[in-house]
Amino acid sequence: MAVYTDITEGALRGFLEAYDIGRLTAYKGIAEGVENSNFLLHTTEGPFILTLYEKRVNAADLPFFLGLMEHLAARGLSCPLPLKRRDGALLGELAGRPAAIITFLEGIWLRQPETIHCAELGRTLAALHRAGEGFSLTRPNALSVGGWRPLWARARDRADEIAPGLRDGIDRELAFLEQCWPDGLPAGIIHADLFPDNVFFIGDALTGLIDFYFACNDFLAYDVAICLNAWCFDDKTGIYNGDKGRAFLAAYQAERPLDERERAALPLLARGSALRFFLTRAYDWLTTPAGALVVKKDPLEYWRKLRFHQTIEDARGYGLEI
Ligand SMILES: Nc1ncnc2c1ncn2[C@@H]1O[C@H](COP(=O)(O)OP(=O)(O)O)[C@@H](O)[C@H]1O
Numbered sequence: 001m002a003v004y005t006d007i008t009e010g011a012l013r014g015f016l017e018a019y020d021i022g023r024l025t026a027y028k029g030i031a032e033g034v035e036n037s038n039f040l041l042h043t044t045e046g047p048f049i050l051t052l053y054e055k056r057v058n059a060a061d062l063p064f065f066l067g068l069m070e071h072l073a074a075r076g077l078s079c080p081l082p083l084k085r086r087d088g089a090l091l092g093e094l095a096g097r098p099a100a101i102i103t104f105l106e107g108i109w110l111r112q113p114e115t116i117h118c119a120e121l122g123r124t125l126a127a128l129h130r131a132g133e134g135f136s137l138t139r140p141n142a143l144s145v146g147g148w149r150p151l152w153a154r155a156r157d158r159a160d161e162i163a164p165g166l167r168d169g170i171d172r173e174l175a176f177l178e179q180c181w182p183d184g185l186p187a188g189i190i191h192a193d194l195f196p197d198n199v200f201f202i203g204d205a206l207t208g209l210i211d212f213y214f215a216c217n218d219f220l221a222y223d224v225a226i227c228l229n230a231w232c233f234d235d236k237t238g239i240y241n242g243d244k245g246r247a248f249l250a251a252y253q254a255e256r257p258l259d260e261r262e263r264a265a266l267p268l269l270a271r272g273s274a275l276r277f278f279l280t281r282a283y284d285w286l287t288t289p290a291g292a293l294v295v296k297k298d299p300l301e302y303w304r305k306l307r308f309h310q311t312i313e314d315a316r317g318y319g320l321e322i
């Protein structure tokens with residue numbers, strides 16, 4: 001589920017008066033997603049997505065997220081475009097929450113992406129990195145190395161409830177990554193959460209990217225590492241799929257070749273990004289009340305991925321041709 005805040009038809013109609021998008025004909029809450037409340041609206045002008053931003057999104061970041069979607073769309077990347085109200089603003093308020101309407105993107109996300117989809121992803125991730133150049137706003141990545149220890153502090157004491165030995169294993173990994181985390185790699189706008197549920201396809205063709213609410217400035221290769229984690233492991237066996245990794249990396253590099261430092265850093269970045277998703281999942285796992293409607297994501301999936309990355313000596317282990 002992701003409808004944390006309910007809306008009434010009357011309030012919605014009032015909210016829509018500020019926009020020029022026709023007359024409301026139907027609306028419904030969207031069950032998927034975890035961060036915000038999303039609704040699918042139908043008006044006489046077509047379908048739209050209404051998002052109410054929930055507590056975990058800092059309202060001060062909204063101009064960055066919405067401005068970024070405008071910037072990327074203007075540079076030809078297929079992503080939702082936030083709609084302007086009649087007064088020119090991109091944000092309004094509904095049911096006590098900051099709210100925006102964005103364009104509806106056609107396509108569906110793939111529960112079991114195949115090698116061909118990983119190649120499409122690689123090409124599009126590089127296009128995103130290029131399209132992000134020149135965006136005037138910046139947002140540091142709160143979920144990079146400096147953010148991990150405070151997050152870990154909120155889960156550490158109970159970590160062994162998830163699996164025995166986790167507390168010590170993560171303590172060691174965190175200390176190692178804090179010591180070895182690279183600096184000075186090529187940086188820019190990254191999506192930072194480009195999981196399959198945020199990438200739409202029609203058939204084998206990628207139709208667009210959604211959910212820019214973790215986007216920030218960081219190493220571009222960190223985004224590459226996030227995608228290796230999210231797309232290139234077999235769901236059922238948990239084993240890294242070298243064909244998918246190779247296809248993803250080759251397609252990315254055809255548009256934006258990784259430099260030597262980025263290649264060398266890839267195993268570390270993959271460990272770090274696995275730790276990042278482990279930590280947010282572990283925190284949610286331990287704090288989401290039983291009976292809550294949100295589907296909790298398994299932190300151990302990312303602990304297993306992290307253990308795999310610990311065995312990788314250089315980027316050839318991911319299928320990168322060197
Ligand atoms: N622009 C869009 N076009 C079509 N569907 C969308 C769009 N934005 C969101 N959705 C739908 O809403 C769901 C949740 O959106 P998402 O941005 O991932 O939410 P959250 O930020 O809460 O994780 C998506 O899986 C998709 O079904």
Ligand SMILES: N[C@@H](CCOP(=O)(O)O)C(=O)O
Binds near residue numbers: 032195280281
């Ligand atoms: N992709 C993250 C969780 C964030 O979910 P999203 O619905 O906002 O993409 C994870 O898998 O842990």
